[in-house]
Amino acid sequence: MRKLINSTYLTLDGVIENPVWTSPYFAEEAAEVAAGLTAGADALIMGRATYDGFSQAWPAMDESDPSTGAAFFNNVKKYVASTTLRDPSWKNTEVLEGDLVEAVAKLKAQEGKDIVQYGYGEVTARLVKAGLVDEVKFWIHPVIEGVPSFAGALSDVKATFELIDTRVFKNGVIVATYRPKATA
Structure with missing residues (x-):
């Protein structure tokens, strides 16, 4: 089974x-991860919000420059959870039909x-609640921006994770990788 x-x-x-504050921190170590x-x-x-941002940014980037990642993002198979997007224009994009949890469970069951x-x-949040997220990587940046935006997405999700890896970059970024903790 594939991991999400x-x-x-x-x-x-x-x-x-709008993580524009990541740019000064995206150095060699970040590129490697x-x-x-x-x-x-x-x-x-x-x-849909991520799709709208990505589909505007990635196609404009140079795919011949491996440091941009554009070749991956523009050519990889993309699935969008949206009830309003009908005809995605970004190459290799498919809108997930029906129930999100069922659709993602089917994708995870496929070979790949x-x-x-x-x-x-x-x-x-819906995928974590359904037990479909296998791993989360939080890239913690040494920046204070203002009002946290996490609260709304997390309000009805209860989950416990265990730390499986930590990587600390020279510039202060910490990538903390977790997986859902098995419940007894």
């Missing part, structure tokens, strides 16, 4: 939206590599 891995950038105060994540994946799952999801919002 969530990778989320956040500030010290829990802000995850990011490349490892995409090398192990053959699909992306995203909500890992499925990656970026950002943490309503879609991730």
Whole structure:
């Protein structure tokens, strides 16, 4: 069975939206972790907001430059959880039909590599609640941005995770990797 891995950038105060504050911290160590994540994946799952942002940014980037990651993002199979998107224009994008939990469970049961999801919002919260997220990577940046945006997405989700890896970059970013803790 494929793993579903969530990778989320956040500030010290829990802000995850519009992570423009990550740019100064995306150095060699971050590129190495990011490349490892995409090398192990053959699909992306995203909500509509992430799709809208990614589909505007990635196609404009140079796919011939391996440091951008654009070749992966523009060519990988992409699944979008949306009730309003009908005809996605970004190459290899499919809108998930029907119940999100059932659709993602079917994707995970297929042969293939890992499925990656970026950002943490309503879609991730529903998948965590359903027990479908196998791993979360929180990229904690040494930045304070303002009001945390995590609260709404997490309000009805109860889950316990165990730390499986920690990577501390020279620039102060910490990538903490967790997996759901088995319940007795």
